[in-house]
Amino acid sequence: MASKISELTDASGFIESNLYDYLLSVSLREPQVLTQLREETAQLPDGEMQIAPDQGQFMALLIKLMGVKRILEIGTFTGYSSLWMALSLPADGLILTCDISKEDTAIAQRYWQAAGMENKVDLHLAPALDTLNDLLSTGAAGTFDFAFIDADKVNYHHYYEKSLALLRPGGLMAIDNVLWSGEVADPTADDPETNALRALNLALCQDERIDLSMLGIADGLTLALKKS
Structure with missing residues (x-):
């Protein structure tokens, strides 16, 4: 583990770096293969798209707590989040990931x-909306236990609606970047990505189909539990 993980991730903007490094030093149990992947990804021009290690470990814990077997992921990138989740699945578990x-x-x-x-x-290299529509048209509605959305922000609402249909009752959805480095609370921010996230956050707050919690972990993580 790097001595200063906060220097290798852009996802710790809501906590002071020395406190974040302390948090990781006493809680992170990151397998070596994940450390290597995180450090390699951090060197890429768009390496900041990688989720934070504490977020990966948190989602892995949720997957174990829920006994998840089938995961839907929208936005694979270099596979850091999917590998955290795969390592937490039982032997017969599966992640379907889109990029x-x-x-x-x-x-x-x-x-x-x-x-x-x-x-x-199971990697699907195609526009995610195409993959989601294919899943819905072939009878996969209600068959996933967990969904993770971390892709282009302007399509988040579409990803949310289709993922909700694909989740079973009692299934959990995790949505990344919902605080968007604080831009969602900045009235001067008026770009399409920020506006899409604001609209989604408001819509979920009012959505009676789910139980909801927005967390300040990393760049903001919303958890939406599909009601039975």
Whole structure:
């Protein structure tokens, strides 16, 4: 583990860096293969898209607590989040993950294989909305236990609605970047991504189909539990 993990992630903006490093030093149990993947990803030009290690460990804990077997992930990137989740699944568990980048997911596949998790990950290289529509049209509604959304923000509402349909009753959805480095609370921020996140946050607050909690972990993480 790097001595200063806060220097390798851009996702700790809501907590002072020395306190964040302390938090990780007394709580993070990151397997070596994940450390290597995180450090490699941090060197990429868009490495800041990687989730924080404490967030990965938190989602892995949720997956174990819920006895999750089927996961839907929208936004694979280099596979750090999917590998955290795959390592927490039982032997017969599966992640279906969506992305459009062959280059980024080539890194992901290398690390899935290194960790012996390649058989637990089903990568779909296509626009995520196409994959979600295909799943819904082929009878997959209500078959996933957990969903994680971390992709292009302007489509978050569409991803949310389709993922909610694919979740079973009692299934959990985690939505990343909902605080957007504080931009959602800045009245001068008027870009499409920020406006999309504001609209989603408000819509979820009013959505009676779910139980809701927004957490200040990393760049903001919303948990939405689909009601029975």
